[in-house]
Amino acid sequence: MAPRTVDVPALVESARAGSPRAVARLISLVEDGHPALREVMAALAPHTGRAHIIGITGSPGVGKSTSTNALVGALRKQGKRIGILAVDPSSPFSGGALLGDRVRMQDHALDPDVYIRSMASRGHLGGLSWTTPQALRVLDAAGCDVILVETVGVGQSEVEVAGLADTTIVLLAPGMGDGIQAAKAGILEIGDLFVVNKADRDGADATVRDIRHMISLGDRTEPNLWRPPVLKTVAQQGQGIDEVIEAIKKHTAWMEESGALRERRIRRAGxxxxxxxxxxxxxxxxxxxxxxxxxxxxxxxxxxxxxxxxxxxxxxxxxx
Amino acid sequence: MAPRTVDVPALVESARAGSPRAVARLISLVEDGHPALREVMAALAPHTGRAHIIGITGSPGVGKSTSTNALVGALRKQGKRIGILAVDPSSPFSGGALLGDRVRMQDHALDPDVYIRSMASRGHLGGLSWTTPQALRVLDAAGCDVILVETVGVGQSEVEVAGLADTTIVLLAPGMGDGIQAAKAGILEIGDLFVVNKADRDGADATVRDIRHMISLGDRTEPNLWRPPVLKTVAQQGQGIDEVIEAIKKHTAWMEESGALRERRIRRAGxxxxxxxxxxxxxxxxxxxxxxxxxxxxxxxxxxxxxxxxxxxxxxxxxx
Structure with a gap:
């Protein structure tokens, strides 16, 4: 079948003017590996590099969607335009299976300055490594100030999402993962921020201590390296969300000053x-x-x- | 770590002289993606192309190991040298998990003319598509007349094994898979022979009829194409094994006459x-x-x- 011809300049212009339909169409071109992608990416290039990309990962049940929802609320108060990319077949946005999670995001479903999109993690062209960066490029050029990439922390996906993000938030919940578990899963290396959600539950402080301890054992104690903070939230009630926003800001500032931001982005583009x-x-x-x-x-x-x-x-x- | 240096000519000579240790070492080089592989493959090349490669696939429980054991017995009576490559993490030979299956093969464990090897289906260099053909090349050059590649029919592995074999045998068992199931799994396309094992159980004839019917609906009815036979065995008691050997012989003859053998092997080498x-x-x-x-x-x-x-x-x- 011949692919539908695409008026790339018009589509890019609409996307940049804020049309959710145009953004949706461009991301679909990415997912389809459409021949016009080459032209699309060339047209988008001059408009990219502005968005701050935040990866959010964690095991099922730690409250990723609720936390994302709360973060979006706080960022919207600052007037930011937000893109949300949910990557994973088992992710809230990709199917009807987890309708409850979808409902948790509906605070922002009608907000024109919040673009929500789910993507299958494995497309026919090779998955996260191929499609997600290009979808991020679309959202970036379309004027998103912040893009949240949410992925279920299963297997390799959380490490991959960390590769894509400027700032990676690892969500935990009390009793779900101790430091040792986290170390085993390799998440100590990828987290720029650790957030223990559901912190009103028993064991939250122990989990925080555990993670802090494991981080202190790592290689990150040199003065010029970022030392990931471990925060507590109750996302359901909005508790601790401002502190997370503050920590993201600090991490961003550190990334910019240290040159790590540019370094990460160059590695990602490579x-x-x-x-x-x-x-x-x-x-x-x-x-x-x-x-x-x-x-x-x-x-x-x-x-x-x-x-x-x-x-x-x-x-x-x-x-x- | 620096790889151990390898005396390739000596190793190839030993393998060709029938040393199981040398064969084992060469296959380990394949699994490790050792730098000496290039030299190994160059040394083996002139001695390859003699072995007949038979793929055996089927769902867990259809009796793959018992059937392989019975086939090996029959082929040994003809004086053939046999290689057995069991490919799959869940395969009988790759771990201790399925010791029962391993025991079923022990008829031939001490026979110097039967070389048995298990391989992980997914190595660090990309799996079946990479390591298995090279292991086959080793066994071929080492003088195996017949190489049986056994794989558990799960997901993609059975289609891959068919790509590697000159003759692919699909094993079924009564009540385990009807024609429709087989069609869904894509095995109708890959089987050169269909064998309904455990044919002393209820439903064997129905399964045979089903598979025959599905094959008749396929594209393979043109006069110059191979029409896969559907046979019955009770491998445990050696029943029907001679007929399978006979069918393999017929398929081989057809492959040679029609040019399909060379065609398959060229595709595989490509x-x-x-x-x-x-x-x-x-x-x-x-x-x-x-x-x-x-x-x-x-x-x-x-x-x-x-x-x-x-x-x-x-x-x-x-x-x-």
Whole structure:
């Protein structure tokens, strides 16, 4: 099927003017790996780099949606335009399965300055590493001041989301994860802020102590490195949210002063470039295959007159 | 850590002379993605292409290990040298979890002409698509007449194993999978032979009929195409095994006459070449990154003076 033609300049202009429909369409182009993406990204480039990207991750049940909702409320009071990207098949926004979570976000569902979008974490083009950064690019160019990327902390996804964010918030709940658990899951390395939500429950202080202790054992105690604070919230009642906002601000200031922000963003852009380049090389290789370049070498491998490594060398050379 | 140096010519010579230790060491080099692999594969190349590769797949509980055991017994009577590669984390050979299955194979554990090896399906270099073909190459060059690749039919693995085999046997059991289920799982496309094991149980004939019916609905009815037979076995008692061996022979003859064997092997070698080439390109890209080529472009992306696609174009060009 031929992809629908896209009037990229008009679409980008609408998105920049704040049209949620245009933003939605652009993100759909990203998800579909649409041929027009190249033109879209070129058109967006000059308008990117303004948004502050905040990753929020944590196990199911720690209160990610409630916390996101509360953070959005506080940021809206400051007049910020917000994008929310929920990434994960099991995430509140991606399906009907967790309707309760969706309801928790509905405070902002009708606010024109809050754009909410869910994305499948694994698209046909290779998942988070490919689609999410480009969706962030769309929201950034569309004028979001802050983009919250929410992901369920399962397996690799939380580490990936940390790679995408300027500031990563790791949410915990009392009794759900002790320091040791956190260390095992690798989240001590990725959190710029640790927030123990549901802090009105038993064991909150113990969890805070635990995490603080584990952080103190880590490598982050050098003076010029960021020492992640461990905060307490009861997001349901808005308790502690201002302190989280304050900590985000401090982290942002540190990131800017230390040069870490630029460094992170360069690393992120590098990852993005690499995955696009690999995709392009894969496509080129597919062309070679159909043009019989690979097939001839494969026949030589079958005949034992060459081996797969020597053949691969020739393919790599042919891609030049 | 520096990899241990390997005397490749000596190792290949030992493997070809029938040393199980040498074969084991070569397959370990494959699993480790050892730098000497390139030399190993070059040394093996002239000695490959003789083995007939038989894939055996099926859901847990259909009797894969018992069937493999029975097939090996029958092939040993013909004096064949056999390699068995069990691929899958949940496979009988890969861990202690399924000791019962391992015991079922012990008829041949001490036979010097039967080499048994388990492999994790997902290595750090990208899994079945990378390591298994190279392990097959080792067993082939080591003089195996027949190599049985056994994999648990879960998710993608059975389709992958079919890609590696000259002849793919899909095992079923009465009441475990009807034709519709088989069609859904995509196994109708991959099976060259269908074997309903545990055929002394109720429903065996119905399952056979079902599968035959589904096959008849498929695209394989043209005169020059192989029409997969559906056989019945009670592997535990050796019933029907000779018929399976006979069917394998017929399929092999058809493959050779029709040219399908060479075609399959060329496709397989092509896949192997591609994955090695992509791996090499990835490594080259890593070098570029450390040499700052990617980092400079990434900085330009962060500054909005270029976009990731344009940057990727430059990287692809630089890889030439």
């Amino acid at each position: 990852d993005e470039i690499e995955s696009i380049a690999l995709q392009a090389l894969r496509a080129k290789m597919g062309d070679l295959r159909h043009g019989n370049g690979v097939d001839e070498l494969a026949a030589a491998v079958v005949d034992g007159t060459t081996d797969p490594y020597a053949a691969a060398d020739q393919i790599v050379a042919a891609l030049a | 896949d192997e070449i591609e994955s090695i080439a992509l791996q090499a390109l990835r490594a080259k890209m890593g070098d570029l990154r450390h040499g700052n080529g990617v980092d400079e472009l990434a900085a330009a992306v962060v500054d909005g003076t270029t976009d990731p696609y344009a940057a990727a174009d430059q990287i692809v060009a630089a890889l030439a």
